[in-house]
Amino acid sequence: MASSIFQSSLNVTRRNNANRCFLQHYRNFQRAEKGSEVSRKTAKEKRIIRANLESKSPEKIDVVYARNGRPSFRTLIRPFGFACLLNRWYHSLSGTQKMVLGIIATNVAVFACWRVPALQMFMIRWFSASPAAQATCLPMVLSTFSQFSFWHLAINMYVLWSFTPTIGAVLGREQFLAFYLTGGVWASFASYAVKVATSSVHPSIGASGAIMAVLGAVCTHVPDATLSIILLPFITFSAGAALKGLVAFESLGVILRWKFFDHAAHLGGLLFGCYYVTDGHKRTWDHRGRFMERWHKFRGKPVDS
Structure with missing residues (x-):
């Protein structure tokens, strides 16, 4: 009898504990639901x-x-x-890389404009360079943002992006932009000179001249750097050897009048890049003090290069 009473009381205690546990879980669940709704x-x-x-x-x-x-x-x-x-x-990204992204975006935008039929005459007049055209000065700069095909655009922009960190760390973003545009102008001028000498009036487009200036500057500044071909990465060579080979190849193209590339523009860009990183920046950029002081007062000094 005593054992049965003890057993029944134990069962009642267990049920009460179970009920309290259930009520506690239910209240916690309600609080969680209320809290999640509030959150x-x-x-x-x-x-x-x-x-x-x-x-x-x-x-x-x-x-x-x-x-x-x-x-x-x-x-x-x-x-x-x-x-x-x-x-x-x-x-x-560094300041120079951000600026180069702007150059790449401009090239893509100009490439898209070439595909618009209504803009063909405008693009031919202002974004292609020829000594026989009505406009000869401004196209020397604007033509460096034109590309004749998607692969032409892709390869040029890949090479530009690849060599930007090296030369950008040396020149800084402002000097690099001035160097890039000036290299394009000198490449167009070399193309004009050869076309006048050979009585050629075919217009030229492409950023290759300005990019060749970047390539020439990098190879001159770090001639021991190891380079490789895009599609053949297992073939490596020094930057100095690449510069000598490019100068020889482009000079041969100018002498033999090869028509596939504008070899005169390529050679002009290469020679300008070599000259600028060696001695040109000392004669131009290092003497810009007064102008740059006024510019920095107006815009503020650059944070990074």
Whole structure:
């Protein structure tokens, strides 16, 4: 009898404990639901002011909210994580690389304009260089942003981007931009001189002359650097050897009047790049003091190069 009473009381105790445990879980569940509703409501009422990717995670985002305001639509979709990655990559670039991105974007925009039939006459007049054209001065610069095919554009921009860090660290973004545009002008001038000498009136386009100036400057500044061909990376050679080979090849093209490339523009760009990095910057850029002081007062001194 005593054992049965003890057993029944034990069962009652277990049921009471189970009921209390169930009630506790139910109350916790209700609190969690209420808290999640409040947090969702609060998140809707707040405006995201900063969102950064957590370390070692391309999807988890550390979000900082403002006290009032509405959330941006971009923060509600998953591609926002990719935007953070793109933003982080852009801010990791140097000032020269950011400026070169602008040059690449300009080349792409001009390439698209060449594909518009209504703009053909305008593009031929201003974005192709020929000594027999009505406009001869401005096209010497603008033609360096024109490309005749997608592969022409892709290869030129790849080479430009590849050699930018080396020469950009030496010149800085402002001097590099001036050097790049001047190299394009000297390449166009060399092309004009050969065309006048050979009675040729065919227009020329392409950024190859300006890019050859960059290539010549890099090979002259670091002749021991190891280079390779884009499609044949297993073939390597020194920058000094590449410079000698390019000068010989382009000179031969000018002498034999090869028509596939504008060899005169390539040779002019190469020689200008070699001269500028050796002695030209001392005679031009190093004497710009007064002008640059006024420019920096107006714009502010550059943060990085």
